[in-house]
Amino acid sequence: MKRKAGPDDATDPRVRRHAQTKARILREAWKLAAQEGVPAISLGELARHVDLRQPSLYTYFASKNDLYDAMFAQGNEELLARIEGLTLPANPVDALKSFFREMTAFALEDPARYQLLFQRNIPGFEPSPDSYALALRFYEMYTRLMRAAGVESRSHLDVFAALVAGIQEQQIANNPGGTRWVRHLDWVIDMFLREVKRQKRSST
Amino acid sequence: MKRKAGPDDATDPRVRRHAQTKARILREAWKLAAQEGVPAISLGELARHVDLRQPSLYTYFASKNDLYDAMFAQGNEELLARIEGLTLPANPVDALKSFFREMTAFALEDPARYQLLFQRNIPGFEPSPDSYALALRFYEMYTRLMRAAGVESRSHLDVFAALVAGIQEQQIANNPGGTRWVRHLDWVIDMFLREVKRQKRSST
């Protein structure tokens, strides 16, 4: 008995073409975001770059927020694929360094994407629960690696994430393309782990 | 011989009134910024709050950028007044902690002001040279105190500023009104100074 093709059937050529155009729009949206920042994307400009009229975009995204949400989800998927694809060293400290090296490379190669995923300044954008779940998966990986390196408390997790974000943000804002800040990440990690050990020692 | 009153003469009642109205506009602009963020300030809304029509604002500010610049300068002057008004402990480390305690309090009491002064995300705003000179004075104070505490290299100054900014930004973004991040500033300072000492020791 032949199954009737639903709107999600990837073999339906109309569905395939729809998905392809949607992907093309997203690709172009990332390009625009890289040039002028995510908040500066306008649907009119985006439509011109994909050879469509601006209202036609609404066939693919119900609203501008929907477009942002698709970008947010895609960015998180890219990040997760890269992080989960890493073969991490057995040594937990080295694993942590590899993790952050990869994450920092990801941040620097597309600051707009980093802004969308981690700074979330974009006015009027709120990620959907489904997209946000992807972001949580990254955070869980972070906590797991930190725990393996001896960092357990929420305070320490909070502070360390803030320190790393601070370095990455200064790098992107003040020295794009360089390494003025991020080249110090390794010793900052060592410094922090030493401090955690020290606090544990002195609290007993 | 009586001096002719120029347009800067503070005794000229018209000049005084102009300055007062300008100050009132600025006060209201800060209020609006605190509510919806600096970039969301619109001249129309601002005019309504000071009981003027929107075009009348152009008597006081030549453009929106001029308004931002006046806010930027005023914010920096407030910060400098607070910092320079501190009676700092003789111990350089304690002095550094006092300095950052005051700066953090300043940041938390008006996140929009902090954003304008230190994050500078505001689209289309570029501070004038005069205003920027104020920001440099703050940075000089920072370097002076750091040097007194044994931190000399540009790398260390860079990294530490990034760490502090990271903590402050996470605090503002994720826990406004709380102390989830900033309550750790003191031990982060200690940790950093210890690390600098350690690096000096091991490099000889």
Added chain:
DNA sequence: GTCTATACATCGATAGAC
């Protein structure tokens, strides 16, 4: 110095023909 009126631009979103 303040006002009315308006120019001028940009933007997101919808209606409805094809």
Added chain:
DNA sequence: GTCTATCGATGTATAGAC
């Protein structure tokens, strides 16, 4: 699915009367 046409709102800035 794409288009033209348009709505409706918002925004900065200017012209010119009073």
